[in-house]
Amino acid sequence: MLKRPVAATVALTTLAAVGLAVPSSAAPPPGTAGAIGVGDTIWPELGNGGYDVVDQGLDLRFPKGLASYTATTTLTARATQNLSSFDLDLLGPKVTGVQVNGVPAAWKSTPQGELVITPTKAVHKHLRFVVRVDVRNDLPEASEKSVFPPGLTRHDGWVQTINQPSGARRILAVSDHPVQKAPATISVTAPSNLNSIANGKLIGVRKAGTATTRVFREQRMIATELLQIGVGPFTVLHAKGPHGMDLRYAVPTAQRAAIEPQLKSFDTSIRFLEKRLGRFPGNVAGSFVTPMGGELETQGLTLMTADAMTKEGFENNGTDGVVLHEVSHEWFGNSVSPRRWADLWLNEGHAVFYQNQWVAEKYHSPLAESMRHVYEEAGNDLLVNGPIAQPDPSTWKGDSAPLRPYSSAAYQGGALTLYALQQTVGARTFEAIERAWVQRYANSTAGTEDFIALAAKVAHQDLGPLLRSWLYGKTLPAMPGHPDWKPGPA
Template identity: 40%
Template sequence: MVRSVRLRRPLRHALLAAVVLATLAAAPAAPAAPGRTGTQDAPPPRPAGIGDPLFPHLGNPGYDVLGYDIALTYPGRNDAPLTARTEITARVTDRLPRINLDFTHGTVRGVTVNGRPAAHARAGEDLVVTPRRALHPGEPVHIAVRHTSDPRGGGGGWIRTKDGLAMANQADAAHRVFPGNDHPSDKARFTFRITAPRDLTVVANGLRLGRERAGARTMWTYRTAHPMATELAQVSIGRSAVLRGTGPHGLPLRHVVPERDRRTARPVVDRTPAHIAWMERYVGRYPLESYGVLSVDAPLNFALETQTLSVFGREFLRAAARYPKRAEGILVHELAHQWFGNSVTPRRWSDLWLNEGHATWYEALFTDERHDRGSLVRRMRTAYEKSDGWRRAVGPPAAPRRPADGGRLELFRPVVYDGSALVLYALRQEIGAAAFGKLERAWVSRHRDGTAGTADFVALASETAGRDLGGFLHAWLYGERTPPMPGHPGWKPAKPVQAVKPAR
């Protein structure tokens, strides 16, 4: 993700709308049907989580999702709930008398587990399902939830555009759209079946499998070829034009823009093949089945790397024609996420620096090579001067702090953008450009379609360099103070501003 994409002044990557960590108050259990067996020992319904330090309520233990099949019916207006059915195929990993799913902002109309009706209850932002019997490790399980998906209320998830809807689920908002295991550590393949009025265009992650018209409506079917985190899901419904093209190695490209922006958008999106080819020079072949730009008719002040289809506000494409140098950097930033964040996904949210640091690094490197030689070093020096202040304010790159009151969390801060790119610059200075390039290619190759964390990166960096880099990287990733920059002994952190006492 990049934040603040207006191009009239220098880009700032620091500000994401604060994320609310909801207070999890347990709801009462729905009564179990008489005669059920195997669930008498089930605890009362309560919220669950996998213990992510930044989002402790996200994710659920005891199962591994293999696939989602999500059917949505759009009523033709974006201020009314969509009728929905979400089917989840999973493998049980622990004994489960109950199954927790992350879900809120929708009405649940019925749940089945392996084809049989199951009791369900709400607990905080969880949907707690009680099957007829406890599930055991190794069992396959199929969960089907009939529900609504409500685009009203804000807080992430659905974006209401002028002509329809789109999604922005990062970081903790996919469960405002559909039930699931809403944590990036549990990736799965997705199928979307979207029914909408026939005069609207529907796009989603992956490749289109079908488009079937029935009277005044059309059902669109899309499927991902690679596993995906819930926060990267995308469905867009609107009056859109689809601009197609071909990237390196025959890669299918599709760009989705408001119909009236077709001409304005074409020169911008036509740069995509060159951007992909540039990225492939550094990190190898594009890792997914397709790519494209999604421009939605809404005043977004961020861009987001939803898988295979990066989303931007409509004003971005308009501004890109006037400010192409800044725009290209942002386009490359979101493209880089398809490797860093989408194909290789963080194991927990404190590993976010691996996503945003790399995307910022390649954005800065592209700008340096193509538009402004020397800008990379200047940008890194500026980040170095500010790094101590960022660390004092919100924590170091790999250990961002939660607010002391456990309330609102601004996850997307400068330290995970330029502050994390600075870590990569320091590493390249330490081990040399050739070893750094080898590390980058190995990282996206070894962990393709999977999840990985900070410890994995440190281990691979040490393996690639042929020496232990644990101490070096620990200081850069976790230290309260920014370490000396290799090769730049003259770089100094800015001195903290002293508060001035008011005169009496």
């Protein structure tokens, strides 16, 4: 995402709820409970232990007025242990039914966002199982266009999704961590006078009464933080991009003429990045342009703000660089997802690095100039929230809690780290490292130590001391190749 101030406060569900479908005489099934999370160092409760997600079925239904919705999650999973019970992540929506392999199951939801499911029969290790969770929820009108709530937002007849990092669990039951990403079929039912869209290719349209259902299939692995579910008065435009790939743009019908000329920046960005990184990781790209917007790399369907996509917005806001930033996330973050949220610099550092490179080429100025500026002006202030790859939760306070790791360390510090690497190994070897990274871990997850190991292997030199001093240090190291640069602030 593009960094922006946080205005939203986050309401927490305070009451636990329970559902019972198991006769009290039934013996507890053999096995042990799955862990509440996947061991993320920042958010231990995100994702879930005891199973891998194989496929995600997400079905959302919005009535006229869009003031509420019902949703059904159908996860296909494979058990990694004998499970007496297991969790999904859910925070807020009201549960109306839970089934495991078609049989009603007992459930309990906790204020921390765990939906604990106890099937009537234990789930055996290595076996696939299907869990279905039905929920309903209110969708109140957002008070301002500028709010940044995680999950679904409704404003002025539009619905859009900003999940990063853990808003999906506020919409419907999911396993809400990138390491549990999986292909998804997303079905959106909305009033027929509005359009609807989601990640992936449109594979079916069905009209019933006054509602229309559109079904989308994302064949690539998709993390729940990258879901986009949109409803509104928009028009979908299609184009062909590099090597015939599909480009798809959902733009406000009322602003189509003002926005359409700037959409080619997606094609331009893909070409710029393919030259440096290799082929785009997928076969559909594009944008969901909305009045609320928010600039977020929702997979294959980047969320953009309508006003920033007009000619005037492009000229005043440097939107072409923002598009480049978001499109680069298709490689860094979407295809290669962070193994833990402390690895966020691998997403944002790369996105800032390529955005800076784009701007440098556009204005015929050396990349070193923007890097020197950050290094000398912001300098060690970048690290107030902890080292680049080791954010310090004790420094995070107030309403920004959901966006804690999105610090300058990850963005600017991550870009400086990549520049230091490029200065050390040279431009050609650096490009080889980058290409190897997005190929080796395509459609997968990887972490900081994986990057250090791969860089060393490609460069045939031990880059551990250099990269670790940047990524885990409490002050910025000297910049290789620029002994005259002094880390600020003075």
